[in-house]
Amino acid sequence: MNFCSNCGARVEYKVPPGDTLPRYVCPACGTIHYQNPKLVVGCIPEWEDRVLLCRRAIEPRYGYWTLPAGFMENGETTFEAALRETMEEARARVELGPLYTVYNLPHVNQVYMMFRARLLDLDFRPGEESLEVKLFGEPEVPWNELAFRTIHATLRNYFADRGRGEFPLHVGTIEPPAKN
Amino acid sequence: MNFCSNCGARVEYKVPPGDTLPRYVCPACGTIHYQNPKLVVGCIPEWEDRVLLCRRAIEPRYGYWTLPAGFMENGETTFEAALRETMEEARARVELGPLYTVYNLPHVNQVYMMFRARLLDLDFRPGEESLEVKLFGEPEVPWNELAFRTIHATLRNYFADRGRGEFPLHVGTIEPPAKN
Numbered sequence: 001m002n003f004c005s006n007c008g009a010r011v012e013y014k015v016p017p018g019d020t021l022p023r024y025v026c027p028a029c030g031t032i033h034y035q036n037p038k039l040v041v042g043c044i045p046e047w048e049d050r051v052l053l054c055r056r057a058i059e060p061r062y063g064y065w066t067l068p069a070g071f072m073e074n075g076e077t078t079f080e081a082a083l084r085e086t087m088e089e090a091r092a093r094v095e096l097g098p099l100y101t102v103y104n105l106p107h108v109n110q111v112y113m114m115f116r117a118r119l120l121d122l123d124f125r126p127g128e129e130s131l132e133v134k135l136f137g138e139p140e141v142p143w144n145e146l147a148f149r150t151i152h153a154t155l156r157n158y159f160a161d162r163g164r165g166e167f168p169l170h171v172g173t174i175e176p177p178a179k180n
Numbered sequence: 181m182n183f184c185s186n187c188g189a190r191v192e193y194k195v196p197p198g199d200t201l202p203r204y205v206c207p208a209c210g211t212i213h214y215q216n217p218k219l220v221v222g223c224i225p226e227w228e229d230r231v232l233l234c235r236r237a238i239e240p241r242y243g244y245w246t247l248p249a250g251f252m253e254n255g256e257t258t259f260e261a262a263l264r265e266t267m268e269e270a271r272a273r274v275e276l277g278p279l280y281t282v283y284n285l286p287h288v289n290q291v292y293m294m295f296r297a298r299l300l301d302l303d304f305r306p307g308e309e310s311l312e313v314k315l316f317g318e319p320e321v322p323w324n325e326l327a328f329r330t331i332h333a334t335l336r337n338y339f340a341d342r343g344r345g346e347f348p349l350h351v352g353t354i355e356p357p358a359k360n
């Protein structure tokens with residue numbers, strides 16, 4: 001951030017009076033520009049013993065597999081966000097089930113929320129942001145070609161929980177990948 | 181939003197190519213300024229059969245009672261946000277329990293996440309943003325002086341669940357107050 005989105009003046013990065021953290025502050029109009037984590041919302045579309053994955057047609061992680069999920073928009077609910085992303089990325093219709101994971105990714109200022117979901121029909125196909133959309137049983141999941149650590153954790157928990165027949169909420173933190 | 185925070189040019193509000201919603205777009209540098217919901221994170225600090233509420237020393241809803249909660253910051257987890265807000269508003273130390281509510285407030289572009297929590301000692305006092313901090317049993321809760329509908333819903337569910345001895349996760353949407 002270089003300029004004030006309110007008045008166009010150049011911002012300063014400093015701790016405002018009474019605050020504890022540095023913020024982008026406008027010396028001209030006084031606006032403090034807070035920056036907050038974004039919610040990424042999606043689902044695990046289930047069809048019998050398989051789940052629907054999308055191969056990404058966009059960066060980051062072009063060509064890698066993921067669950068349908070994306071940034072929640074202003075004016076919508078988490079439910080609407082999950083349904084919209086599933087439609088956009090996989091042209092798939094689902095009925096949402098319970099909230100299944102809440103993962104913090106503090107190193108990228110994101111919180112992931114994934115719902116369980118029941119695929120309503122097999123009439124899915126890649127949306128604009130996907131190269132390919134496909135159902136995978138547990139043995140076929142491309143574990144080494146998953147796009148994000150949070151997707152890996154979600155699917156690992158999902159198949160382990162399915163083995164036990166119980167799907168408790170998972171709330172946790174995903175650490176950044178180790179630097180080589 | 182009037183100006184591009186990247187280059188300082190005046191932004192336009194229009195649907196970018198390939199998008200479906202209008203965004204603030206910079207004609208000079210091409211930046212699309214997405215706006216996303218904010219997470220408000222807090223907890224229900226429990227001490228025996230009472231819960232800790234804070235009377236707000238700030239707008240909106242100055243003078244009304246609330247649970248400790250506030251905007252999650254970049255770089256922190258939901259757990260850290262809940263602990264920080266509890267310290268800031270009530271100078272209280274808690275041990276967090278399970279995630280208890282996830283409420284959508286699409287009319288104000290917020291998602292509330294509240295954890296159950298165990299107050300570790302009685303050495304609490306009002307922080308900068310509170311006039312007063314106090315423990316309330318169910319009969320004493322100032323139901324008509326609560327700051328927000330989401331706090332009302334959280335406390336109603338909490339006391340009902342405590343009566344049943346079970347605290348399932350509540351995921352839902354809070355409608356805006358009816359206009360008079």
Ligand SMILES: [Zn+2]
Binds near residue numbers: 005006009030
């Ligand atoms: Zn300004």
Ligand SMILES: [Zn+2]
Binds near residue numbers: 209
């Ligand atoms: Zn620009």
